[in-house]
């Protein structure tokens with residue numbers, strides 16, 4: 001793998017990536033075709049190179065997810081088979097969507113359900129929401145769902161689609177084209193993600209969806225919890241923010257997407273107890289400082305919206321650039337046409353009717 005991907009090998013030479021992580025890279029890139037190696041190599045090297053000092057090394061799940069996404073964009077045929085979407089099922093039963101029933105025990109029956117990771121995430125999120133609302137187990141929640149007796153429980157599952165490239169993520173899992181169609185068919189509400197501010201302490205659904213899409217995982221140091229399973233945390237306590245110098249007119253507390261982050265319960269508790277201090281920077285990185293020994297690490301957002309243009313200014317800049325490019329191309333085309341017509345007239349060819 002290191003011989004086939006020289007830029008990646010250079011990026012790994014820093015020694016920060018343990019053998020378990022290198023093994024994931026080798027596993028996911030093993031079948032990339034020769035034609036796509038250079039492109040995959042360049043993207044991979046970029047993804048593995050830290051952009052800030054003291055940046056935390058990605059965990060196995062985040063790494064596998066981002067490498068799979070890179071390979072999928074350049075050489076989808078090199079991805080491991082997805083039995084739900086890739087035509088005829090392979091012979092290996094382990095790769096099939098499956099539902100087996102084990103009745104050997106006289107007192108209990110065990111179901112084994114096999115599905116694709118995106119379907120599994122969605123299903124589990126629904127079962128967990130019912131279990132939480134009814135204060136019951138996953139198994140009982142599952143039975144209630146099957147009987148249509150789950151009641152009025154709502155679950156928000158977020159898909160993020162890049163309108164330029166067409167690629168879609170379900171939460172922070174990259175979707176193949178067929179999985180994209182499957183999830184698109186389930187969409188009930190659309191929103192354009194962007195930074196926003198609202199009055200009060202509570203995060204709106206759109207604000208939470210934006211934070212999940214940007215952060216990808218819990219922003220605690222080296223924490224791997226999915227952002228969708230985390231709380232949306234006010235980086236500064238709301239009371240402090242209301243009294244800070246930013247808030248000169250003494251207005252009520254506000255909730256803004258740029259001053260919030262996703263934190264799992266454990267990391268949230270550590271922050272609330274004053275063990276860790278969080279400082280965010282405009283490039284999206286966060287410095288997490290231990291108040292005990294001053295040790296500092298940098299975490300980066302890894303979600304599908306991590307590099308998206310989320311402010312009006314950024315969007316306007318991109319639109320301006322796109323329009324300028326279009327107008328320049330148009331002007332060049334007109335100049336070429338005019339020159340060709342002038343040249344034809346000079347030659348005095350009488351058959352040209354102008």
Ligand SMILES: [Zn+2]
Nearest residue numbers: 218223264267
């Ligand atoms: Zn955490």
